[in-house]
Amino acid sequence: MAYALDEINAAPAGEFVAALGKVFEDAPWVAETVAPARPFATVAALHEAMLATMRAAPADLLLAFLRGHPELAGAAAKAGTLGADSTSEQAGLGLERPADDAETLAAMNAGYLEKFGFPFIVCVRRHTRASVLSEFRRRLTLDAPSEKRTALREIAYITRLRLVGLVDGPGAPVVNGSLTTHVLDTSRGRPAANVAMELFEVGGGQPALLATGTTNAEGHTDQPLLEGEPLRIGCYELRFDVGRYYSSRLAEQPPFLGVVPIRFSISEPETHYHIPLLVSPGGYSTYRGS
Amino acid sequence: MAYALDEINAAPAGEFVAALGKVFEDAPWVAETVAPARPFATVAALHEAMLATMRAAPADLLLAFLRGHPELAGAAAKAGTLGADSTSEQAGLGLERPADDAETLAAMNAGYLEKFGFPFIVCVRRHTRASVLSEFRRRLTLDAPSEKRTALREIAYITRLRLVGLVDGPGAPVVNGSLTTHVLDTSRGRPAANVAMELFEVGGGQPALLATGTTNAEGHTDQPLLEGEPLRIGCYELRFDVGRYYSSRLAEQPPFLGVVPIRFSISEPETHYHIPLLVSPGGYSTYRGS
Amino acid sequence: MAYALDEINAAPAGEFVAALGKVFEDAPWVAETVAPARPFATVAALHEAMLATMRAAPADLLLAFLRGHPELAGAAAKAGTLGADSTSEQAGLGLERPADDAETLAAMNAGYLEKFGFPFIVCVRRHTRASVLSEFRRRLTLDAPSEKRTALREIAYITRLRLVGLVDGPGAPVVNGSLTTHVLDTSRGRPAANVAMELFEVGGGQPALLATGTTNAEGHTDQPLLEGEPLRIGCYELRFDVGRYYSSRLAEQPPFLGVVPIRFSISEPETHYHIPLLVSPGGYSTYRGS
């Protein structure tokens, strides 16, 4: 489904627009406008050109464009008439499913549209459900120019992700993050092997299990706990089964440390988060590593 | 309700037995036996003498004594016919209330009685509900001599607590523990003031809030989080609101650290647990202090 | 040699001046001026009144007062004609002894006198030799009004120490600091006992041993490493013999940790510094505690 940048650069304008016309929601004119500026040396340069086109659009066209975005978990989502991209993007949060806060969300959507004249736009792939809702509440309080800038910045995030998914080539912007850990047994000055762990999202109601892992001989997990897409802004808890790791060494029952929970927030989705645990039977440290 | 040790030492034997006859469940003969050995120099010596009497009792008397103990959350507890001491002791765990695990408990009580010939005895004031149940399961697997020793050790804990509650005097054994904390802001090399915290018991189903606190200018809470009785063996979580403490300093949203949970177990009820938090915006340490 | 505040308050003016006339160098008029304002409720109030008198003095009297101070390691110190207080105060730094930097010091004294019109005044009891010299260099660069304020502030420190040494009574200002440590073995969750340590001053040439200690069962030293006078501003190194503490547990030779040096600076002489060591065979933490 992805195109090579070279191919896109060399294609007739019509094919170029057919390929990239949906990157900006219902706005093929963005692709049309940048087509003559080809070739682009990098994917990032192509994206920058498209963003510049969007920002330079006449006020009424830009407003129509903003209005063309679907509501968050709105009528289109419920009716299944969202565009394919928006559908899969929104699905990640489960916002389209009936929920306790459905009425709240409907009220916020209505209030937002009333205040700003277009729907609330957010790059949901960079958020947990909890952070979307808190961000929604925060943005409702902004003044119109600030909020318009915020909406355009979110569109930059949305379209960057879509474009990177469509076009392979040099100079692709970084859109993915990752989460790794490392467990060191400071009572022995050695990596701690065979420590089981679970990663939960804990920002909303019940903690939701996202990943599990076990440390190898180097104290790492073989694979990052999260990778391959943007991290989602939100609150997480990483739980290490330290009690079992030390169980053969300690007589004390129950041991001082059993499950060690590390709770932290992610605010930079396109970044590497490294959350080490330095542990001893009598205590531990953690920090944002690198 | 408490007697001075001097008073107890000087009282006629009848009064001595009236005062202390209920320390050992339904076994006034323990007090009767030690009465002539008075005076005792310390409360601990009095307790030791009573325990020696119990251990030296003829096998059938000792068995009758063990059989005289009420079941845990058993018929007597439900019917309200427990002795006053046992009633208040068991009440601390809520075991007498109907619960999901009531059938399990009934089955364990029956199995235990069948295997060992007397009811399961445990000093409930040193336990959380979760640790009573796990201890019950563990003790069901012991052989008869080991379990009899364990039951007598528990009676030593029960009677020590009752005796210390009844008799004031020198040389009272330590029966209380305490839990304290201390929050240091290592990014400033200063105590962290006004950090709110909550203490939960987390060994069983839902976390149960036990205490709340806020650090003062020295980074301590004005009062220990727990004190004045034995700590209960079990698993706890202390949650510090670090996010709010740093909120004025940090732009990053959400901040890396919000609520910092420290989960730890208590295994020594008559001890001081000190659980400090050394915190910085980018990480923290905790350990069993002193 | 010390007087009770009550006694000083009640004494005839002549005796009051005889007792306190030397607190301000060669300036009995300070004591004479405050004598009629007696009684003072606290030692601090007495000191404040004396300082207010000094600050309110006519410019020429104040200048004469400043000029009445001896040079640091100057001619009077070498000739042994310093007042008793100044002699013992300066002796603590060894500045009167011939040293490599004697010429430097002489040049700084001359330069200072030339620039400001009075000798360099510093409360040497709050300083190490290294910090006196660096402070001297720094103050040579100040403008005249700033430096005059600094000199008066130093006189406040000098006279506060002298007064607290002369007068016992309520409301004495805090003039002493202390330095303590605490060693916790996080590999066992227990205080580390029998850890030997040495405290050095390391700001100047060769490290100078100031104190030694060994941890007791609680992981503390029985006495603070420093106490009973102001801490001296400067750089210190506390060296813990961790290698010997763990020697029976570790096969690895040499062990990863042998002597653990903690280097830190003291900038607040009237304060408690607590420098804990949380140690494990594979690493350690330290921090400014409280």
Added chain:
Amino acid sequence: MAYALDEINAAPAGEFVAALGKVFEDAPWVAETVAPARPFATVAALHEAMLATMRAAPADLLLAFLRGHPELAGAAAKAGTLGADSTSEQAGLGLERPADDAETLAAMNAGYLEKFGFPFIVCVRRHTRASVLSEFRRRLTLDAPSEKRTALREIAYITRLRLVGLVDGPGAPVVNGSLTTHVLDTSRGRPAANVAMELFEVGGGQPALLATGTTNAEGHTDQPLLEGEPLRIGCYELRFDVGRYYSSRLAEQPPFLGVVPIRFSISEPETHYHIPLLVSPGGYSTYRGS
């Protein structure tokens, strides 16, 4: 100067012996014996075969071989008649230069020869001067069979290093170690950039500067502090200039942390040592990482 393993495997026996005859000191018979067993699949297999030949040698030949080794800083070293390999190996420690402990060393050499019948043999490239001397003292106390085993183990280290220096090929044993660091600023949750550091050997008299470095944007040094040969068993101090790193942020003078020294020992020369510093203005942690 190095040969490819393939080349060595294919060469006539005479050339093979010419190439590798000096790997074992004055013992070309080792190479001669293994020549017919070629080809060797790996460098490690070749070394193992040579060691097996040495160990299987008749007792008198083995003793002659051991006696053929030069004394440590002995007559041959002083006269400049050591073999080229031994000369460069011993030079690393400066043991051939006159020193305060020259007499001690001569006495130990004599005592060792008297006790064991051959000179003290040690792989000096794996040692600092201080650790050679302490190892010498330790080994003088061993019984003859233990010490003979120790001497043969040292010859295995010496010849492994020589062989790896002579023969390139697959399956070369690991003979090098490395030392790296990482500085994290936990007060910001970010790597600490531009932190200058110095590495000293501190096992003997005066600390000897071995390397300097500065952290880059990731908190690492661009190159390991030590690499490309075996680490030398001994005691080291890594000093980080934390004071300058924080100087723009802190008003307190002098700052609590200036130069932070981390002292640690290396006992495994063929290993990677990672010594991170997690630092905040009010404290720090270090540990043996990985």
